[in-house]
Amino acid sequence: xxxxxxxxxxxxxxxxxxxxxxxxxxxxxxxxxxxxxxxxxxxxxxxxxxxxxxxxxxxxxxxxxxxxxxxxxxxxxxxxxxxxxxxxxxxxxxxxxxxxxxxxxxxxxxxxxxxxxxxxxxxxxxxxxxxxxxxxxxxxxxxxxxxxxxxxxxxxxxxxxxxxxxxxxxxxxxxxxxxxxxxxxxxxxxxxxxxxxxxxxxxxxxxxxxxxxxxxxxxxxxxxxxxxxxxxxxxxxxxxxxxxxxxxxxxxxxxxxxxxxxxxxxxxxxxxxxxx
Amino acid sequence: xxxxxxxxxxxxxxxxxxxxxxxxxxxxxxxxxxxxxxxxxxxxxxxxxxxxxxxxxxxxxxxxxxxxxxxxxxxxxxxxxxxxxxxxxxxxxxxxxxxxxxxxxxxxxxxxxxxxxxxxxxxxxxxxxxxxxxxxxxxxxxxxxxxxxxxxxxxxxxxxxxxxxxxxxxxxxxxxxxxxxxxxxxxxxxxxxxxxxxxxxxxxxxxxxxxxxxxxxxxxxxxxxxxxxxxxxxxxxxxxxxxxxxxxxxxxxxxxxxxxxxxxxxxxxxxxxxxxxxxxxxxxxxxxxxxxxxxxxxxxxxxxxxxxxxx
Numbered sequence: 111x112x113x114x115x116x117x118x119x120x121x122x123x124x125x126x127x128x129x130x131x132x133x134x135x136x137x138x139x140x141x142x143x144x145x146x147x148x149x150x151x152x153x154x155x156x157x158x159x160x161x162x163x164x165x166x167x168x169x170x171x172x173x174x175x176x177x178x179x180x181x182x183x184x185x186x187x188x189x190x191x192x193x194x195x196x197x198x199x200x201x202x203x204x205x206x207x208x209x210x211x212x213x214x215x216x217x218x219x220x221x222x223x224x225x226x227x228x229x230x231x232x233x234x235x236x237x238x239x240x241x242x243x244x245x246x247x248x249x250x251x252x253x254x255x256x257x258x259x260x261x262x263x264x265x266x267x268x269x270x271x272x273x274x275x276x277x278x279x280x281x282x283x284x285x286x287x288x289x290x291x292x293x294x295x296x297x298x299x300x301x302x303x304x305x306x307x308x309x310x311x312x313x314x315x316x317x318x319x320x321x322x323x324x325x326x327x328x329x330x331x332x333x334x335x336x337x338x339x340x341x342x343x344x345x346x347x348x349x350x351x352x353x354x355x356x357x358x359x360x361x362x363x364x365x366x367x368x369x370x371x372x373x374x375x376x377x378x379x380x381x382x383x384x385x386x
Numbered sequence: 387x388x389x390x391x392x393x394x395x396x397x398x399x400x401x402x403x404x405x406x407x408x409x410x411x412x413x414x415x416x417x418x419x420x421x422x423x424x425x426x427x428x429x430x431x432x433x434x435x436x437x438x439x440x441x442x443x444x445x446x447x448x449x450x451x452x453x454x455x456x457x458x459x460x461x462x463x464x465x466x467x468x469x470x471x472x473x474x475x476x477x478x479x480x481x482x483x484x485x486x487x488x489x490x491x492x493x494x495x496x497x498x499x500x501x502x503x504x505x506x507x508x509x510x511x512x513x514x515x516x517x518x519x520x521x522x523x524x525x526x527x528x529x530x531x532x533x534x535x536x537x538x539x540x541x542x543x544x545x546x547x548x549x550x551x552x553x554x555x556x557x558x559x560x561x562x563x564x565x566x567x568x569x570x571x572x573x574x575x576x577x578x579x580x581x582x583x584x585x586x587x588x589x590x591x592x593x594x595x596x597x598x599x600x601x602x603x604x605x606x607x608x609x610x611x612x613x614x615x616x617x618x619x620x621x622x623x624x625x626x627x628x629x630x631x632x633x634x635x636x637x638x639x640x641x642x643x644x645x646x647x648x649x650x651x652x653x654x655x656x657x658x659x660x661x662x663x664x665x666x667x668x669x670x671x672x673x674x675x676x677x678x679x680x681x682x683x684x685x686x687x688x689x690x691x692x693x694x695x696x697x
Contacts, residue, residue, distance in 0.1 A: 137523055233654075261425045
């Protein structure tokens with residue numbers, strides 16, 4: 111960090127940051143604490159410190175509710191759609207960066223524009239389509255839709271990265287007689303591991319967190335993703351807040367852990383959509 | 387553009403037996419982009435055309451009748467839709483709040499505060515967590531007798547213990563507050579990255595001239611990261627206009643009595659909960675038009691920044 115000036119600003123800076131950290135982590139701490147309390151303990155004093163800690167809410171959330179099934183569904187949908195969309199986008203980004211074809215800039219420009227199209231606008235026609243092909247309540251419907259939605263950002267991000275690869279490396283491969291697919295696999299991909307990991311990370315979290323589409327397409331209780339399943343509990347357990355929050359924590363914890371291990375990828379990927 | 391064209395010549399593909407300077411365009415790029423084109427056509431272009439076309443029809447999913455602009459008339463006469471648009475506009479007010487706060491925090495972090503890495507991680511954490519899970523947490527935290535109000539009462543500030551989610555005047559602002567809570571860290575990280583990429587020499591020179599910390603931030607740093615700020619503002623405007631369904635659905639379900647409905651929620655509610663497909667399509671077109679303006683600005687910014695990279 112380059113220091114502009116230490117001293118007075120450091121003290122007030124510490125205070126501001128400390129306050130902000132409290133605001134950021136406070137509600138999370140409340141969730142975590144409440145999820146570990148009994149219902150009666152919580153009812154006595156919602157804001158107080160837990161009297162006796164209990165894992166019962168987590169056990170109930172995992173055994174009485176199809177939480178594990180929902181989490182598995184979420185995982186399958188997210189992992190599949192990220193794998194499919196990343197593969198599709200890698201091929202396209204390679205062609206956009208190193209190839210010459212009609213409509214190159216339209217494809218790139220279109221991808222950039224589509225990144226920000228609100229999914230809710232696409233929802234009704236997609237629903238009609240999924241009804242017609244009888245995929246409603248089937249994880250495939252959500253997986254297919256997610257795979258399409260994730261392509262534009264992946265193309266944009268990968269093109270930005272591929273442009274940093276020196277053209278000489280590819281020329282050398284061509285001289286060695288490599289075709290486009292071999293150049294991609296043996297020259298570009300080995301250099302792009304970090305970039306691919308970043309795209310996959312960001313998109314995986316997006317898919318895991320998504321609610322609207324899965325809520326609409328997956329209405330059968332056992333076919334729900336974790337987020338769609340959680341939204342069901344909202345009305346059902348209004349008087350059992352600790353159980354509700356234990357279930358909510360089960361959706362939050364995997365992402366928080368994932369974040370701890372891949373902070374760098376996150377920051378890189380998420381700031382890519384903005385500045386340079 | 388020239389460099390890309392040169393790189394294209396160097397690319398594999400095409401037959402080796404064409405020594406002429408003007409080679410025929412190779413076929414392989416079309417094969418490589420085919421799956422992506424299919425995904426974009428199926429996932430974006432087809433639904434976009436379809437939703438615009440269907441907005442002129444009313445009826446059920448299976449039987450649609452042409453009604454011209456009838457849906458749009460009904461839509462704008464519907465007080466709930468007007469509330470929904472108004473609420474999206476109210477949420478737009480969170481954008482300047484978020485931007486200023488994020489800039490301030492980024493500037494402090496950039497100045498080299500002890501524990502900066504920890505603070506950055508702590509502030510960023512909410513951004514990546516699922517809004518549905520977080521929303522459930524806040525729906526309990528903000529209950530009339532929930533964690534927040536009980537804490538306020540405990541420290542003698544019970545007068546501030548409002549019914550955050552249950553009062554028609556407050557609900558949408560509570561939703562906005564949760565949005566700010568979750569999105570702030572994104573701004574901090576983005577602005578900090580921009581600040582860290584600035585040339586140190588300029589700042590040094592200003593400091594030599596005796597510029598104060600505040601003056602360096604506002605006169606030296608801010609103008610240099612203007613592009614990033616513009617990006618952030620446009621992105622967040624798009625977010626609060628068209629990506630807040632989860633917050634509303636989980637925190638208030640649009641209530642009490644539709645007072646916190648937003649356009650996305652209206653589309654979902656009329657299309658899927660009430661079966662007014664025509665209205666839902668028309669509302670989607672209105673949302674698309676509003677988001678479209680912002681998307682166009684976003685693309686302009688993006689391509690302006692991209693041009694030097696294209697070379």
